[in-house]
Amino acid sequence: MFDFSYFPVLETAHFRLRQITSADADAIIGLFGNPEVMRYSNSPPILTNEAAVEFINWLEGHFQHRAALRWGITFRGDDRVIGTCGFHFWDAENRHTDIGYDLLPEYWGKGYMTEIVRVLVGWCFQNLNLHRIQADCTAGNIGSERVLEKVGFTLEGIWRERDWEHGRFVDIKQFGLLRREFLPPGS
Ligand SMILES: CC(C)(COP(=O)(O)OP(=O)(O)OC[C@H]1O[C@@H](n2cnc3c(N)ncnc32)[C@H](O)[C@@H]1OP(=O)(O)O)[C@@H](O)C(=O)NCCC(=O)NCCS
Numbered sequence: 001m002f003d004f005s006y007f008p009v010l011e012t013a014h015f016r017l018r019q020i021t022s023a024d025a026d027a028i029i030g031l032f033g034n035p036e037v038m039r040y041s042n043s044p045p046i047l048t049n050e051a052a053v054e055f056i057n058w059l060e061g062h063f064q065h066r067a068a069l070r071w072g073i074t075f076r077g078d079d080r081v082i083g084t085c086g087f088h089f090w091d092a093e094n095r096h097t098d099i100g101y102d103l104l105p106e107y108w109g110k111g112y113m114t115e116i117v118r119v120l121v122g123w124c125f126q127n128l129n130l131h132r133i134q135a136d137c138t139a140g141n142i143g144s145e146r147v148l149e150k151v152g153f154t155l156e157g158i159w160r161e162r163d164w165e166h167g168r169f170v171d172i173k174q175f176g177l178l179r180r181e182f183l184p185p186g187s
Helices: 022-032 049-064 112-127 142-151
Strands: 017-018 069-075 083-089 094-103 132-138 153-166 168-178
Touching: 017 112, 022 049, 049 069, 083 112, 094 112, 112 132, 112 142, 132 142, 132 153, 142 168
Parallel strands: 094 132
Antiparallel strands: 017 069, 069 083, 083 094, 132 168, 153 168
């Protein structure tokens, strides 16, 4: 079982996923200050260096408390962060966690996040002793839904008008993936 004694680096066909540090503050502003990226989020945009550093420290705190990990997504051979992904709400007793992800719009629609989420989910199942992985997304966020479907998640339900996003209540779709649906039984 993963013990948080180090920050793991993950590799996919195109990407290297690594720890986000304060040196990535500008990249974090570029990502979470972008209205397209934030369109289906109820978090405030990150627009200043101070807010970016606060966010990065918050991520570091989750790592130190062994509660969650958020990786920076970089192309292999280019260390610039172009997105993030990770797990949170890890419940070791009930053996489930939630995942999340985001990418700069110029890289959307190329199959990149599907590639990344497959590796993320595989790492989580292998290293966190999970039985299931959850993800939720705002109704209408078709790109995110498609990523989850392509990785093998099932739509399990819809919370009606659960979140307040950009001045209105929105429906939230809950997706789940069981270990046996992703990994061979016994692995
Ligand atoms: C969601 C997100 C990560 C998807 O990343 P991506 O790299 O573009 O995803 P992929 O290319 O692997 O797959 C996207 C799929 O959605 C489809 N898609 C995207 N937008 C679509 C739309 N408006 N209508 C129909 N299909 C759409 C793509 O065609 C693709 O499906 P396909 O492979 O069957 O053609 C990206 O859009 C993003 O960062 N959005 C902002 C942050 C966000 O919403 N994160 C998720 C929060 S739950």
